[in-house]
Amino acid sequence: MEVIRDQHRNLSMLTDFYELTMSNGFLENHMQNKVGVFDMFFRKIPDGGGFAIFAGLQQLVDYLSELKFTQQDIDYLRTKGLFCEEFLQYLLDFDFACDVWAAKEGTPIFPGEPVVIVRGPIIQAQLVETMVLLTINHQSLLATKANRVVRAADGRSVMEFGSRRAQSYDGAILGARAAYIGGCDATACAIADRDYQIPAVGTMAHSWVQMFDSEYEAFKKYAEIYPDSCTLLVDTYNVLKSGIPNAIKVFNEVIVPQGHRPKGIRIDSGDIAYLSKKARKMLDAAGFADVGIVASNSLDEYIIRDLLTQGAKINSFGVGENLITSKSDPVFGGVYKLVALQEGDTYIPKIKISETVEKITNPGFKMVYRLYDCDTHQPIADYVTCHDEQINVRDGITIFDPNATWKKKHLTGVYAEPILHQVFRGGKSLHQPLPLKEIQAYCLQQVDNLWDEVKRFEYPHRYYVDLSPKLWQIKHDLLEEVSKF
Amino acid sequence: MEVIRDQHRNLSMLTDFYELTMSNGFLENHMQNKVGVFDMFFRKIPDGGGFAIFAGLQQLVDYLSELKFTQQDIDYLRTKGLFCEEFLQYLLDFDFACDVWAAKEGTPIFPGEPVVIVRGPIIQAQLVETMVLLTINHQSLLATKANRVVRAADGRSVMEFGSRRAQSYDGAILGARAAYIGGCDATACAIADRDYQIPAVGTMAHSWVQMFDSEYEAFKKYAEIYPDSCTLLVDTYNVLKSGIPNAIKVFNEVIVPQGHRPKGIRIDSGDIAYLSKKARKMLDAAGFADVGIVASNSLDEYIIRDLLTQGAKINSFGVGENLITSKSDPVFGGVYKLVALQEGDTYIPKIKISETVEKITNPGFKMVYRLYDCDTHQPIADYVTCHDEQINVRDGITIFDPNATWKKKHLTGVYAEPILHQVFRGGKSLHQPLPLKEIQAYCLQQVDNLWDEVKRFEYPHRYYVDLSPKLWQIKHDLLEEVSKF
Numbered sequence: 001m002e003v004i005r006d007q008h009r010n011l012s013m014l015t016d017f018y019e020l021t022m023s024n025g026f027l028e029n030h031m032q033n034k035v036g037v038f039d040m041f042f043r044k045i046p047d048g049g050g051f052a053i054f055a056g057l058q059q060l061v062d063y064l065s066e067l068k069f070t071q072q073d074i075d076y077l078r079t080k081g082l083f084c085e086e087f088l089q090y091l092l093d094f095d096f097a098c099d100v101w102a103a104k105e106g107t108p109i110f111p112g113e114p115v116v117i118v119r120g121p122i123i124q125a126q127l128v129e130t131m132v133l134l135t136i137n138h139q140s141l142l143a144t145k146a147n148r149v150v151r152a153a154d155g156r157s158v159m160e161f162g163s164r165r166a167q168s169y170d171g172a173i174l175g176a177r178a179a180y181i182g183g184c185d186a187t188a189c190a191i192a193d194r195d196y197q198i199p200a201v202g203t204m205a206h207s208w209v210q211m212f213d214s215e216y217e218a219f220k221k222y223a224e225i226y227p228d229s230c231t232l233l234v235d236t237y238n239v240l241k242s243g244i245p246n247a248i249k250v251f252n253e254v255i256v257p258q259g260h261r262p263k264g265i266r267i268d269s270g271d272i273a274y275l276s277k278k279a280r281k282m283l284d285a286a287g288f289a290d291v292g293i294v295a296s297n298s299l300d301e302y303i304i305r306d307l308l309t310q311g312a313k314i315n316s317f318g319v320g321e322n323l324i325t326s327k328s329d330p331v332f333g334g335v336y337k338l339v340a341l342q343e344g345d346t347y348i349p350k351i352k353i354s355e356t357v358e359k360i361t362n363p364g365f366k367m368v369y370r371l372y373d374c375d376t377h378q379p380i381a382d383y384v385t386c387h388d389e390q391i392n393v394r395d396g397i398t399i400f401d402p403n404a405t406w407k408k409k410h411l412t413g414v415y416a417e418p419i420l421h422q423v424f425r426g427g428k429s430l431h432q433p434l435p436l437k438e439i440q441a442y443c444l445q446q447v448d449n450l451w452d453e454v455k456r457f458e459y460p461h462r463y464y465v466d467l468s469p470k471l472w473q474i475k476h477d478l479l480e481e482v483s484k485f
Numbered sequence: 486m487e488v489i490r491d492q493h494r495n496l497s498m499l500t501d502f503y504e505l506t507m508s509n510g511f512l513e514n515h516m517q518n519k520v521g522v523f524d525m526f527f528r529k530i531p532d533g534g535g536f537a538i539f540a541g542l543q544q545l546v547d548y549l550s551e552l553k554f555t556q557q558d559i560d561y562l563r564t565k566g567l568f569c570e571e572f573l574q575y576l577l578d579f580d581f582a583c584d585v586w587a588a589k590e591g592t593p594i595f596p597g598e599p600v601v602i603v604r605g606p607i608i609q610a611q612l613v614e615t616m617v618l619l620t621i622n623h624q625s626l627l628a629t630k631a632n633r634v635v636r637a638a639d640g641r642s643v644m645e646f647g648s649r650r651a652q653s654y655d656g657a658i659l660g661a662r663a664a665y666i667g668g669c670d671a672t673a674c675a676i677a678d679r680d681y682q683i684p685a686v687g688t689m690a691h692s693w694v695q696m697f698d699s700e701y702e703a704f705k706k707y708a709e710i711y712p713d714s715c716t717l718l719v720d721t722y723n724v725l726k727s728g729i730p731n732a733i734k735v736f737n738e739v740i741v742p743q744g745h746r747p748k749g750i751r752i753d754s755g756d757i758a759y760l761s762k763k764a765r766k767m768l769d770a771a772g773f774a775d776v777g778i779v780a781s782n783s784l785d786e787y788i789i790r791d792l793l794t795q796g797a798k799i800n801s802f803g804v805g806e807n808l809i810t811s812k813s814d815p816v817f818g819g820v821y822k823l824v825a826l827q828e829g830d831t832y833i834p835k836i837k838i839s840e841t842v843e844k845i846t847n848p849g850f851k852m853v854y855r856l857y858d859c860d861t862h863q864p865i866a867d868y869v870t871c872h873d874e875q876i877n878v879r880d881g882i883t884i885f886d887p888n889a890t891w892k893k894k895h896l897t898g899v900y901a902e903p904i905l906h907q908v909f910r911g912g913k914s915l916h917q918p919l920p921l922k923e924i925q926a927y928c929l930q931q932v933d934n935l936w937d938e939v940k941r942f943e944y945p946h947r948y949y950v951d952l953s954p955k956l957w958q959i960k961h962d963l964l965e966e967v968s969k970f
Contacts, residue, residue, distance in 0.1 A: 202504075
């Protein structure tokens with residue numbers, strides 16, 4: 001089970017300032033009890049991939065469960081001269097009262113569908129926007145990237161090695177968490193092991209080798225201390241002429257006589273494809289066919305795929321900066337939009353117009369279902385409905401492209417499962433924390449289940465995210481109304 | 486003065502695991518009192534720029550000053566079955582004893598020169614590697630990016646608006662800090678204001694406008710509450726047909742009668758160049774020539790430069806994801822390398838070889854000077870020497886390209902100033918915290934002082950970072966020695 005880190009860390013002021021001016025404004029306008037519904041969704045999958053992985057929910061739940069404003073916060077806010085005392089008192093007495101629905105961590109998610117829904121007094125639902133986005137955007141970005149790297153490694157181990165190049169402390173720590181959800185099986189980051197039980201690994205840097213009079217001596221001293229977990233870094237001087245011969249010598253002189261087997265060698269520079277093939281032959285010839293080769297030099301999913309295509313002999317990959325920052329596409333663009341306001345017993349749908357068609361929001365208080373093939377259990381489409389809409393797939397269901405309604409498809413032999421689950425009711429958490437290992441297993445199983453066409457790295461098949469006719473009609477009517485301007 | 490955030494946050498396990506296995510190894514080999522020197526330096530300026538900005542030192546000093554290992558850390562480490570009890574006790578009794586030199590925050594820095602030097606017992610100097618790199622890499626990346634954006638804005642205000650897309654919590658908070666050093670003059674992030682006194686700004690999101698029955702009513706209600714700081718977001722429906730006419734109406738009906746002046750309008754979508762010019766005319770015609778226009782739609786230094794080239798009428802820019810993640814180049818590749826080991830009274834230089842010439846390290850315990858033109862006070866070159874080397878520029882100084890020694894230049898009329906300053910002596914901090922505003926002013930003045938050729942965004946002039954003849958000879962001799970392999 002995860003330890004909740006930094007319980008005393010007060011992040012309630014980690015919010016865009018306008019959330020505060022707006023919330024104060026709602027109160028001054030006596031709208032604080034008005035109930036609204038906000039959707040978090042995203043529009044574009046990082047790296048042009050076919051799906052993203054939802055992650056960060058545990059940290060969001062922790063944050064919302066513990067959300068309090070301290071006297072220090074209030075004193076700070078008062079200095080701004082913008083907030084009424086009633087609002088400051090409201091914050092001091094803050095008692096989270098919203099309902100929240102969210103996808104399970106590790107779930108593949110797609111553009112245009114809500115992945116978090118917050119319903120509650122607008123004064124509160126507005127106030128949590130920044131942290132909802134910051135938390136989910138970051139971890140979903142990293143889980144998505146890690147999963148790409150893991151898929152490229154095609155069954156080989158991928159270790160997250162990026163702490164030193166992460167975008168600050170939580171970028172490293174929660175980045176390691178998200179990378180593990182996406183399928184990495186270890187990290188170099190010790191705190192991620194201490195707090196999230198992600199196995200931390202690591203043996204030596206070049207500095208260890210430089211610290212001794214010779215590479216041989218450096219290897220020997222290391223092997224003597226760590227005989228049963230000995231991975232030697234072989235590229236400080238020359239991989240083939242010096243590093244591997246010295247490693248083999250030390251394996252034979254130190255490790256084998258003690259009844260242990262060496263664990264591996266690591267190559268961190270040079271042409272990994274060429275060097276790993278040569279290294280494999282040298283190790284095999286010396287009787288170390290069971291000793292692994294770790295590669296770790298500016299890797300990402302594309303380089304890993306190319307290395308494997310070229311027959312590189314690598315057992316595990318240490319992936320650093322390109323993973324921990326999602327370097328090739330370092331932003332997950334989740335947004336948080338008002339979609340409905342409660343009036344009596346009903347929800348008045350709200351829409352945000354844009355000149356760019358893809359930027360027009362889907363209005364209304366919604367629910368999302370995933371439609372699966374009854375035979376293969378593979379997901380076929382996501383189906384977005386009004387929140388209380390009953391869907392019946394027994395006689396099949398017709399889905400259509402919401403931007404090109406003549407593109408229709410009648411599906412039979414399908415079943416539907418909700419992908420959003422309620423995690424807060426009236427501000428009280430319903431969320432059951434899961435061991436990270438279980439979240440990872442769920443993620444890998446869900447990804448495994450996707451069509452191969454959706455999993456292509458480049459130009460994947462666009463997975464269907466369609467609206468129910470009822471929801472589509474609401475959107476259509478609102479657009480017609482607005483266009484009367 | 487900055488508040489030290491999260492004093493109770495224990496980040497001592499935020500380290501690559503191999504720092505721990507190596508440090509334990511040094512102790513088991515009775516090398517813990519051996520003194521070594523490590524350099525932090527970087528090889529490549531983000532975005533192909535001509536210089537980077539050094540930032541993050543205050544957080545590094547805070548970390549090193551407070552570095553302790555808790556019983557929780559020790560208990561965790563013991564479970565790994567790798568560390569001897571003597572090492573665990575060493576950590577429990579940890580007492581930082583290193584000397585540290587570093588550049589001042591806000592200093593322009595260049596590839597190949599040390600920007601942090603750590604000298605001390607290798608068991609400690611090795612252990613702090615990950616946090617030195619993580620802290621300095623992140624903030625230097627963000628300060629460098631922010632400074633590019635600020636220079637593109639050519640005197641206009643730049644506000645950091647990226648929290649929701651940052652790479653986790655510290656990415657947002659310390660990112661805002663670094664962006665301020667680089668020249669941003671405000672942030673949307675309230676906690677950066679509370680803890681670092683960076684002015685937080687922000688008024689309304691589209692949701693505010695959607696919350697009311699009409700845009701006019703939304704503006705009116707806002708203006709009534711915030712008459713003296715009223716910036717209205719005018720693009721929820723239609724900027725020119727609805728947003729600006731409604732804003733002008735509300736300015737006239739609510740703000741002006743109260744004796745206030747409106748602050749601005751904000752445009753967050755559409756073609757900013759076109760819309761801002763139209764908006765400017767409409768505001769001017771209505772008697773609001775003093776009202777500013779804020780633009781905030783996926784901006785970066787290139788888009789800002791283009792907008793201004795096209796005559797966009799913008800008074801301030803809100804820059805989000807492209808700044809807070811340094812999206813176009815999200816990694817600052819600082820490295821930390823062993824460069825010398827103490828033997829008696831002398832330092833034995835150490836070198837790390839690589840097949841890539843640029844990756845070969847500069848050996849030895851060093852110092853860095855900046856050479857300035859006596860007339861213009863502009864920096865001409867950085868000059869890396871042995872740590873105790875006396876430099877004499879009275880009769881001029883000859884510098885040469887360390888990779889092409891026939892490229893020589895004799896400089897006269899120059900003076901030299903060290904850019905590294907000692908911040909720890911025997912583990913005790915000598916660092917005087919500075920108000921962030923002073924660091925920003927220093928940074929902007931230093932950048933202002935650089936040659937325009939170095940400040941070009943694309944293909945800038947490469948600033949000279951040269952070695953003293955003595956240092957060059959040490960490197961040359963070591964390379965000759967190693968190449969005998």
